[in-house]
Amino acid sequence: MIKPIYKLLCLVYPEKCPYCGDIVKSEAIACDKCIEKINELQKPIFRGAGGYRCVSSFLYGGSVRRMILSVKYCDTIQYLAQVAKIMAKDIRTAYGDEPFNMITYVPMYREDRKERGYNQAKLLAKQLSKLLDIPCEDTLIKVKKTKKQQRLKYAQRKTNLIGAFKVRDKEIIKGKRILIVDDIVTSGITLGTCCKTLSRAKPRMLCCATIANAQHHLPDTAII
Secondary structure (H helix, E strand, O other): OOOOHHHHHHHHOOOEOOOOOOEOOOOOOOOHHHHHHHHHHOOOEEEEEOOEEEEEEEEEEHHHHHHHHHHHHHOOOHHHHHHHHHHHHHHHHHHOOOOOOEEEEOOOEHHHHHHHOOOHHHHHHHHHHHHHOOOEOOOEEEOOOOOOHHHOOHHHHHHHOOOOEEEOOHHHOOOOEEEEEEEEEOOOHHHHHHHHHHHOOOOOEEEEEEEEEEEEEEOOOOOO
16 A cells, blocks of 8 residues: 655655656646646546446556556556546546445455555555545455456457456445446456446446546557
């Protein structure tokens, strides 16, 4: 998790814009130049994920792609606090009239989580929990090690996650309005499988939110 000592480390290692890498003020979403571009061009993306409603804040490409890869593989988890502010705004836009009882996330297999040291989707969910004042709950367990979805063809992706997830506690899910978050949605199979697994516990509603949507790509030079 993001520890309190992080703010102290920011004095030694200044906060950087997740999109261009320029130094920014602590807790800033991005540098002034990128914020101007975001405000001008960024709009929430409404697309389904495995048959469930989903809102994404960016198309997957350019600087957004580099930022997400940096979070996942370079430990730059401070970017999640920045991008969560944009996501929170888009979640309110998409689901404002449908209050959620809890926020949850796509889990990682225990060995994969141990190797990386964290689950970026869980850290993102916790940031959104604070911003939206909605409890973050651990609702799912990944009980099976699977191949990386992005390396598989569509037909393979559909079978790769069969039996991969299990509900932790059906009682905390029943009758609840749940928002499940992840970093990227591509085919929607991962989020859809998680939602279908949760649906067995009879929640009242399931919706999704991600940083980026990879169904359509942008040139690598794009800001968003």
